[in-house]
Every structure is written in C-alpha cells, then in structure tokens.
Amino acid sequence: MTTPTALIPAQAAARLDDYTVIDVRTPGEYASGHLPGAHNIPLDHLHTALPALKAAASRGTLLMVCASGNRSATACTELAAAGIPATTLAGGTTAWAGEGHTLLRPENAPAVWPMERQVRLAAGSLVALGLAAGTRWRPARWLSAAIGTGLVFSAATNTCGMAAVLAKLPHNRPRTTDLLTTLRVLQD
Structure with missing residues (x-):
C-alpha cells in the first residue's frame, strides 16, 4: 500500500481553486466548518460516489479532507484502488484552521460535535x-x-x-437528497 500524496494547508490554500475539494467527514462535522468550495461525501458513502469522483478527477485534482487527515488518507487509498488519483490535506481541517485559514459554516446549521x-x-x-x-x-x-x-x-x-x-446515528448521516445533489454537481 502506498502513502497518498499530502499537501500542507499553506500549499492547498495557495491553489485551492485548482482542486475539487471533497470533505469525507459526517454531515454534522461538515456543517461545523469546512473548506471553501468543499463537497460533502462521507467516507462510508465513497463507494457510491466513485462514478462522480472519477468524472471530477478527469477535470482536475481531487483534494480529500477530514478533521485530522486520517479519514481523507483512507479515502485516497480507496480511490487509488479504483484508479482515481487524489491527494489529502495533511492535518485536515484542524491544521487548516490552526494556520488561520477560513472554515465556512452554513447559517442555522445544527451544532454537532466533531x-x-x-x-x-x-x-x-x-x-x-x-x-x-x-x-x-x-x-x-x-x-x-x-x-x-x-x-x-x-x-x-x-x-x-x-x-x-x-457515524450511523441520524445527526451524522447525510440526507439522501443532499448526497444525490452533490454527486450530480460533481458529474456535471
């Protein structure tokens, strides 16, 4: 097994528009703060999203993100096994915010613990x-x-x-309509 390519937050921030950012945390964690432009596809739904991710990867580099970098590295490994190249954000959203970069939070998003x-x-x-x-x-x-x-x-x-x-608790699960909308956006 190879180690996925990792970017430190400063590298990712400098070229954020060049990436399709995929946040693999639960929807509740995603709502608590995510990178600008990030799409939420929880790690346990990654297999469902493979066709959409393959389409997105054909247009540019996928940047996988989670809270610490562990789940996003796992996602990169799973994507590599499916022939889809991706890179991970070293240290995840924790390192991103720690370096002073912006995390977006939807208005009226329920407060869910990491x-x-x-x-x-x-x-x-x-x-x-x-x-x-x-x-x-x-x-x-x-x-x-x-x-x-x-x-x-x-x-x-x-x-x-x-x-x-x-992650299977209701507050940590994506609504089916949200996931389907995300997948449609990535395939277009």
Whole structure:
C-alpha cells in the first residue's frame, strides 16, 4: 500500500481553486466548518460516489479532507484502488484552521460535535458506567475493560470502530437528497 500524496494547508490554500475539494467527514462535522468550495461525501458513502469522483478527477485534482487527515488518507487509498488519483490535506481541517485559514459554516446549521469528541464522550461514558455498575455487579467491570481494549486497538491500528458506529446515528448521516445533489454537481 502506498502513502497518498499530502499537501500542507499553506500549499492547498495557495491553489485551492485548482482542486475539487471533497470533505469525507459526517454531515454534522461538515456543517461545523469546512473548506471553501468543499463537497460533502462521507467516507462510508465513497463507494457510491466513485462514478462522480472519477468524472471530477478527469477535470482536475481531487483534494480529500477530514478533521485530522486520517479519514481523507483512507479515502485516497480507496480511490487509488479504483484508479482515481487524489491527494489529502495533511492535518485536515484542524491544521487548516490552526494556520488561520477560513472554515465556512452554513447559517442555522445544527451544532454537532466533531467525531473525535463524540467518541471520547461515548467511550468515557461506557467506562464510567462499567465501573459504577461494577460496584453492584462485578461482571459489569468487563464493559470498562472491553472499551479500554478497544481504545488500545484503535490507537494501534489507526482505525476506530466506535466512530464507525457513531457515524450511523441520524445527526451524522447525510440526507439522501443532499448526497444525490452533490454527486450530480460533481458529474456535471
């Protein structure tokens, strides 16, 4: 497996108009702030978007974006396997905003926590629940052990099963009409 090409925010900002920017975060994360001109195609819908992304890539370079650069690198790898070249934004929207570049937020967009924060809340709550319930019923402590083991596995493999589950919650899912509109725009 090859490492996808990565741009630092200053490089991407200097030539942002040359890229078709695809934000692979959940719709809620996208609404909390995205690069100017970015289209939202959540990572778990990437396979559906392959024809539209292939069309967009034929007109110019795809720049894949997420919060930290991990999901966008995964997207680049999946696109490369489908014969679609793409590059990733190193450090994601966090690095972009950290360097003072603008993030756009739709008016009246619901406030949705970033996925990393949602994972920390869920994991922490489950650990606390396992410990609290373990004072009354000792086997409940295994819940805390399972979550801790999952976090270690997540760090070691740079994946996150809990994020994949949380991404399926209604506030993290795209409306079908939004995704279809995005795909039509990319194919035109």
